[in-house]
Amino acid sequence: MTRTKFAPPMILGLTLFLSTAAAETLIVGLDADPPRLDPALSTAFVDRQVMNQIFDKLVDVDEKLKVVPMVAKSWKVSNAGLTYTFKLNTGIKFADGTVLDAAAVKYSIERNLTLEGSARKGELASVKEVAAPDAATVVINLKVPYGPLLAVLSDRSGMIVSPTAAKKSGADFANEPVGSGPFSFVSRKRQDNITLKANAVYWRGKPKLDGLVYRPFPDGDVRVANLLSGAVQVITPVDPKDVATIQKNAKLDVTTFQGLGFQGVWMNIGKPPFNNKLVRQAFSASLDRDAINKVVFLGTVKPAAGPFPPGTPAYSAAIRVQAADLAGARKKLAQAGKPSIPFTLLTAPGAVNAQLAQLYQAMAAQVGFNVKIETVEFGALLDRADKRNYDAVMLGWSGRPDPDGNIYEFFHTGGSNNQAGYSVPGIDSLLEKARAQTAMSARVATYNVALGKIVDDSPYAFTYFTSNTVGNAKTVTGLRLVPDGILRFYTVDTK
Amino acid sequence: MLIFAARRLLAAIPTLLVVTLLVFALVRLLPGDPARLQLGEEATPQALTELRHKMGLDRPVAVQYVSWLGDLGQLNLGRSLQDNTTVSSLIAQKLPTTFELALLSLLIAVALALPAGILSALRPGGALDRLVTLLALSGISLPTFFLGILLIYIFSVNLAWIPASGYVGLSENAGLNLKLMLLPAVTLGVGSAAVLTRFLRSSLLEVLNQDYVRTARAKGVAGRLVIVKHALRNALIPVVTVLGLQLGGLLGGAVVTEQIFSVPGFGRLLVDAVFTRDLPVIQGMVLTSAALVFLVSFLVDLAYGAIDPRVRFG
Numbered sequence: 107m108t109r110t111k112f113a114p115p116m117i118l119g120l121t122l123f124l125s126t127a128a129a130e131t132l133i134v135g136l137d138a139d140p141p142r143l144d145p146a147l148s149t150a151f152v153d154r155q156v157m158n159q160i161f162d163k164l165v166d167v168d169e170k171l172k173v174v175p176m177v178a179k180s181w182k183v184s185n186a187g188l189t190y191t192f193k194l195n196t197g198i199k200f201a202d203g204t205v206l207d208a209a210a211v212k213y214s215i216e217r218n219l220t221l222e223g224s225a226r227k228g229e230l231a232s233v234k235e236v237a238a239p240d241a242a243t244v245v246i247n248l249k250v251p252y253g254p255l256l257a258v259l260s261d262r263s264g265m266i267v268s269p270t271a272a273k274k275s276g277a278d279f280a281n282e283p284v285g286s287g288p289f290s291f292v293s294r295k296r297q298d299n300i301t302l303k304a305n306a307v308y309w310r311g312k313p314k315l316d317g318l319v320y321r322p323f324p325d326g327d328v329r330v331a332n333l334l335s336g337a338v339q340v341i342t343p344v345d346p347k348d349v350a351t352i353q354k355n356a357k358l359d360v361t362t363f364q365g366l367g368f369q370g371v372w373m374n375i376g377k378p379p380f381n382n383k384l385v386r387q388a389f390s391a392s393l394d395r396d397a398i399n400k401v402v403f404l405g406t407v408k409p410a411a412g413p414f415p416p417g418t419p420a421y422s423a424a425i426r427v428q429a430a431d432l433a434g435a436r437k438k439l440a441q442a443g444k445p446s447i448p449f450t451l452l453t454a455p456g457a458v459n460a461q462l463a464q465l466y467q468a469m470a471a472q473v474g475f476n477v478k479i480e481t482v483e484f485g486a487l488l489d490r491a492d493k494r495n496y497d498a499v500m501l502g503w504s505g506r507p508d509p510d511g512n513i514y515e516f517f518h519t520g521g522s523n524n525q526a527g528y529s530v531p532g533i534d535s536l537l538e539k540a541r542a543q544t545a546m547s548a549r550v551a552t553y554n555v556a557l558g559k560i561v562d563d564s565p566y567a568f569t570y571f572t573s574n575t576v577g578n579a580k581t582v583t584g585l586r587l588v589p590d591g592i593l594r595f596y597t598v599d600t601k
Numbered sequence: 602m603l604i605f606a607a608r609r610l611l612a613a614i615p616t617l618l619v620v621t622l623l624v625f626a627l628v629r630l631l632p633g634d635p636a637r638l639q640l641g642e643e644a645t646p647q648a649l650t651e652l653r654h655k656m657g658l659d660r661p662v663a664v665q666y667v668s669w670l671g672d673l674g675q676l677n678l679g680r681s682l683q684d685n686t687t688v689s690s691l692i693a694q695k696l697p698t699t700f701e702l703a704l705l706s707l708l709i710a711v712a713l714a715l716p717a718g719i720l721s722a723l724r725p726g727g728a729l730d731r732l733v734t735l736l737a738l739s740g741i742s743l744p745t746f747f748l749g750i751l752l753i754y755i756f757s758v759n760l761a762w763i764p765a766s767g768y769v770g771l772s773e774n775a776g777l778n779l780k781l782m783l784l785p786a787v788t789l790g791v792g793s794a795a796v797l798t799r800f801l802r803s804s805l806l807e808v809l810n811q812d813y814v815r816t817a818r819a820k821g822v823a824g825r826l827v828i829v830k831h832a833l834r835n836a837l838i839p840v841v842t843v844l845g846l847q848l849g850g851l852l853g854g855a856v857v858t859e860q861i862f863s864v865p866g867f868g869r870l871l872v873d874a875v876f877t878r879d880l881p882v883i884q885g886m887v888l889t890s891a892a893l894v895f896l897v898s899f900l901v902d903l904a905y906g907a908i909d910p911r912v913r914f915g
Binding site for chain 2: 296492
């Protein structure tokens with residue numbers, strides 16, 4: 107393929123995708139425009155899709171969520187879980203030509219810890235200090251043992267930025283990010299495209315693609331139409347209703363695989379009717395989680411029992427999916443002395459949300475709930491959830507590789523995602539204990555004790571585990587299906 | 602004429618001041634905290650406090666307004682809370698795209714409405730009139746989002762004639778730009794065309810019944826000349842008013858169309874800014890569109906003068 111030397115990258119990307127021979131540059135359709143490509147400031151899931159190509163991380167997770175080497179080739183945990191010593195790979199360069207060494211790792215982690223507005227401070231709160239005794243060694247000392255640390259470093263907290271570029275760009279680093287990843291940033295036009303090019307001197311070998319162009323399509327119908335027309339070669343996510351359409355197309359593939367997140371309904375335990383545990387249990391028992399999967403998701407998700415999806419380290423078969431029990435639910439409402447209970451279910455706009463809300467409404471009606479659905483825009487919904495100005499609200503979680511990220515902030519007193527105001531001292535101490543344990547088997551045992559009580563208290567009705575869905579042209583090969591849902595394009599090729 | 606124009610322009614200043622106050626107050630009435638929304642799943646209390654401070658949201662509202670107004674006085678619209686770029690550069694980047702889209706769709710609307718309106722006014726109640734009326738009513742009632750997706754399915758997915766989405770600047774590659782803008786412009790233009798057709802039809806019918814048209818006909822002026830020279834010119838005055846209003850409406854309609862076709866324009870930016878509570882961007886954009894709508898109605902006033910000399914001298 108010939109290229110015009112003077113063409114701006116955006117034209118290049120578009121010309122490539124408009125011509126049928128666009129073999130080397132892949133166009134990827136996302137559901138939102140990634141707002142901030144800065145590992146410290148990023149708060150949106152979709153940022154991670156792009157940043158994972160631009161930045162290398164200290165460690166990564168594989169398809170089984172096992173922590174694997176990346177910039178760090180090995181590590182050792184010592185001092186009763188308080189000291190993490192990382193040995194780094196050498197010969198890594200940032201896209202600006204500067205060297206990635208222990209000092210750059212130290213700089214990146216400290217930047218996450220100190221930058222004003224950094225969203226990483228919470229997950230790195232256990233870090234006391236970072237030291238770089240030599241160019242290939244990084245030592246992280248903790249204030250308290252923190253089991254999730256490695257998993258946290260496999261995400262934005264572990265992304266290594268070029269110190270030279272970060273200092274030079276200051277507040278604009280998100281608009282001109284420089285890392286050492288398989289692709290480097292070329293340009294972005296807000297709401298139109300983000301263009302990356304292959305890093306020809308990538309330390310693990312040059313990627314097979316020449317470039318990547320990310321384009322945002324917030325509407326699911328538009329996203330799938332672009333895949334069908336060939337304007338983009340990969341889209342994620344795919345709406346459940348479009349899965350069959352893609353399957354029918356001989357040139358396209360669609361893959362659904364287990365994600366890390368969960369969805370469900372918070373019940374406000376601070377006011378009637380859900381300040382009564384029996385009423386909460388009755389609502390949860392009225393839900394037929396299998397039917398939800400079949401009707402709304404056409405069988406593409408898994409019914410949820412707790413916060414840990416099957417296939418993730420903390421999943422336990424001991425926590426069983428609650429079967430719909432209408433008679434039991436009616437009995438509980440009778441015990442509570444309230445055979446008929448009206449309440450308002452708050453939800454955000456969207457086809458899937460609307461379907462879910464109607465299904466919850468119909469299911470709960472069978473046992474005596476009179477559910478009114480109120481749809482408010484997502485910003486307003488978050489505001490009301492935070493202020494606990496609701497009866498029940500549909501809110502879920504995108505999920506984290508380490509189990510702590512799926513439970514601690516939800517059910518610990520004062521947790522930032524504890525929208526029900528759930529507060530049980532026994533649960534708090536169990537969650538703190540699990541966080542300090544390093545062996546996963548010990549943590550799972552602790553979580554199971556906590557979950558037994560949480561599920562019984564039912565401040566949250568878990569309904570289903572989210573799936574990742576990717577639609578792609580069959581010519582695209584080498585996509586790895588990591589449960590975090592992030593497509594790593596380093597290994598991807600086009601035929 | 603010049604004094605008339607100058608007076609109209611000066612009258613805009615207090616209006617725009619009221620708009621600043623309104624938009625500032627309305628934006629603050631939106632439920633939801635920008636810092637909370639930006640942090641999303643990462644909203645720890647410490648991060649929230651820090652981000653609110655960084656965004657300047659911890660200052661009293663009156664102080665925020667006065668400081669914004671002061672910046673406005675220096676033609677500084679502030680910076681986006683999302684990515685720290687200046688609001689003016691964002692608007693400068695997006696506005697030409699939407700302007701092009703609005704103009705193209707207006708062209709399409711006029712190109713469809715002029716012949717359709719004239720033809721249906723010539724024989725009211727005839728078969729052609731009924732067909733045009735049916736099409737116009739369909740055009741008015743078809744929601745933009747539906748028409749847009751329909752066009753994508755027909756022309757991009759099934760026929761594969763035009764890419765479903767994408768954008769290239771006019772100056773970068775004019776041919777490709779027009780190709781990519783065609784579907785969005787048609788989507789946006791069809792509704793306007795329908796409205797304009799109906800207006801032109803009724804306006805032309807009224808004019809055709811006037812005495813001077815009958816006089817012209819009695820004098821033996823050719824039928825086509827009567828329509829074009831005598832009737833159409835007068836029938837166009839209400840149509841131009843509607844056209845001006847439509848242009849404002851097209852800016853609004855562009856919000857939906859740009860979303861469907863992923864055109865990175867003004868409307869798409871505004872939707873994004875509202876959903877993320879990017880206050881400086883919303884304020885800057887609403888103010889800019891208020892100024893634009895004012896400008897359009899000003900131009901419409903001038904156009905009256907050109908079409909009807911009585912307005913100019915009256």
